Amino acid sequence: MKKSKRIFAITLALSLCIISGAAPASAKTTAPEGRLPTMGWSSWNPYMMNINETKIKSQADALVNSGLRDKGYTYVIVDDGCLNATRDADGKLRPQLDKFPSGFAALGDYLHNNGLKFGMYNCAGTKTCLSLAGSYNHEYSDAQTFAEWGTDYLKYDFCYNPLVNMPLYPVAGAATSKSFVADVVETMSKEAPPVRKIVIKELKDGVVTELKTIVIDASTTTVTGGAVIDTGYGADTPCLAMLDANDDLTKGGSGTISFTMDASEIDPAAKYSIDVYCINPDKERLLSMLINPGSAQFPYFYIKSAITPSWSVSDAQPRTIQNVPLTVGVNTIEFYLSQQDLPYGFQQDTARSFEAMSKALKATNREVVFNVCEWGYSRPYEWAGLVGNAWRNTTDISFTAGSVKWDGDPNGRSIVQIYDRNVVLDEYAGPYSYNDPDQLCVGLSGISEVENRAHFTLWCMMASPLIAGTDLANASPTTIEILGNTKAIALDQDELCLQAKRFLQADGVDYLVKPLADGSVALCMFNRTNVTKTGSVSVSNLAAAASAKVSGNGTDHLTDAQKAMFTSAFANAASYTTEDIWTDATGTLSSLDTISADITAHGVVALVITPTK
Missing domain, CATH: 2.60.40.1180 (Golgi alpha-mannosidase II)
Known part of the structure; x- marks a missing residue:
């Protein structure tokens, strides 16, 4: 199943339009600050994990004293390496006090008092990329903490995400050569597992609470296309079966479970998961799901079922889907198998991981620019504009503090290679929504003055976020002159919001x-x-x-x-x-x-x- 990226995007958009009637409201901020590409400075390229309060303040001072702040560079982004690995007694994020002894609220005040904005970092994972406290399943609590600190921008990374461990299609520089389409979808069989029941759970601030169990029977489940409610799996216990795809791997039989959630069971600050209990002793089997397509922004799911000891219902084993978009009133889950829809389920596992934080930030009523940093694993240009203001389509432009390669890196981590992957995505950029080819490397070692000017020009032409990534306190006059070229900046910040x-x-x-x-x-x-x-x-x-x-x-x-x-x-x-x-x-x-x-x-x-x- 090989699709061009444009066909994939169009198919996804049409699918969402058809099932939903209209796109649900975006969760991302539409504050004036997010309409144009973000400009500022980030700690990662010059310092990586070796950051502290003194360094951040010195860079803030340099933005002011160099005149770059007045040319638009207003965000100061504290990247990975700033948070503690554990949470406090109340389960909240906290700084590494040996690095940031005054705390982040005081740092935010310092930046705001100097006409700057405060950017923070975390991860759509159980840990950050440096194994510090991640925000996965703590989104609402952490968003509130960011608001208390005065955060204006959040870079949200993708390490240690429990749902996605490979890209949708191969990505240069990825930690694995595997991809979901090549290694799962294109090798799939048409057999789907029978489903016995589902168990709905609430997840809030790291605490899991079981809410209800829905079993398969005629009162909860309807079937079409050859699917059946079958009692042949033991103890006269009905299961949803014959959900196999057709021989051409298009959708065959399907069954839909309907259930009601009342207002006391839906907490806007919580997330929901569902354990899907399946039976299949012969091999792992894939199963597609479509959940609340009339209201959910990302309604596609999938599982790969566990191998069970037997075909008996007593041996049914669960597979968990997370970030389930449940709502007050009637909810529906359609079970089936379709090769076309499996990539949507995989892609939307990623999208929902970022959507959760996007919604949490919006719930704080604070205007926060949200950067989706998922490295291009799930084609973020096709969906991230619904939840964020910019999205990374590649791995990091450099893995070495203070330096960068111009071209020819074996893992694709160089200015020209990143440019090549970003420049072809111009049709996805627009107001509040920008492709992010990673931080500016102007002033880093490894590139010449000519290359610095070319790099800056290309990023400006592509309407990229202009996030300086060098030590501004010790930058050369040439570096400041390049970063401060108002005519180049005007191209980036043009009100038509077009990527070249x-x-x-x-x-x-x-x-x-x-x-x-x-x-x-x-x-x-x-x-x-x-x-x-x-x-x-x-x-x-x-x-x-x-x-x-x-x-x-x-x-x-x-x-x-x-x-x-x-x-x-x-x-x-x-x-x-x-x-x-x-x-x-x-x-x-x-x-x-x-x-x-x-x-x-x-x-x-x-x-x-x-x-x-």
Whole structure:
């Protein structure tokens, strides 16, 4: 079962639309601060786990004193290595006091008093990546703690997640070469396990409470498509059986359990799990589930059943699904098996892990920008815009504090390799929703000044979060100058909220186009090679690329008038002015001209081209 990413995304979107009628309300913040890509500084690239209160304050001071704060770099993000490995007596997160003796509320006050915003870190796992206290199953309590600390931003990582241990499709740099589609879906059989019962549990602040058991019988369960309620598994006890897929692995028989949850059983601050008891002594079997599709944002689930000692109901074994979207009133769970739907269940296990924290943050009534850092494991660009303001599509850009590679890392951890994976996802970016190719590496060792400027330009063209990742207190004037280039920043922070499209690759040069809110167009020519190249594109081809960008996928937020600035006004202009964002050189063009420039190896030429009024 091999699908292109676009087909997969469209199928998922259509499936959700069909079963839901309309998309449920997003849980993420839509605060003004989250509309444009976030700008700030993070501790991970320069320090990794070696952080403390003094270092964070020195970087905050450097943002102010360098002028970067006033150019938009306002978030100071304290990454992994700051929390204690254990919780306090009340089950709350706490800092490592040897590193942060004043506590996080005091640190938040320090940042706020200096015109900055406070960013924190945790994980959609039982532990953080450094094995400190994780937020999985503590989302509401931890969100409240973040609010008490004055947190304005949360980077939410993906280590130690109990549901997902491999990517949906292979991901460069992943800890495993396995993937769910290749190793599970494409090797599946059509046989589904019989289901005996379900047990519903509440999880709140680490405490599990069993709520109710629903058994299979005619009063709770309806069947279609050849599925049956069968008493042939012993003790005249009915089971839901014949849920097998068809020979082509499409959906065959299905059975739906209906049950009611009253208001006393649904706590908005709790999560819910369901143990699904199955019988199958021959092999592990897969089972698809669809839960409350009319109200749930992510309704697809799956399990791989346990091998039981026999076919007897007395040997039925549970498999647990988590983050179940139960609601007050009637709830439904449809059981079946479909090769097409299994990837949705896997993908949405990840989505629900992040949705839980997104909802918890929103419940604090504090405006918090939420960064979904799941490394591209479950194609976050297809769903993370529903729960977060930006999402990581790759592993870390560097695994060594203070340094980065330009290209050619065997695990894909380099600037060019990360750029290549991010640049093709332009149609998924928009207001409040951005692809995040990881922190800026400007000022780190391992790259030249030319590469620093190219890296910064590419990130700005891609509407990436601009999170500086160097020691600003000791940064060179060149580093501060690159990070503070207001013309490049303006491309990133443009009000059209568009990620540039790579519309051409020729002779080692990438060509990116980015329509801008004032009707001008940014053109970036990136020389990927090790020798100087001449970049060349006609004005007419550039105009066509700009028109295609605003007419393509991911531009529904644009008005007809905004699109017409490029499909009509820019495309039909007789002349244009140009400005280089790095040299400030200006020029003029006619509609019949070709834009040409020599580009240094690994460098860029970036121009803003404006139609003459």
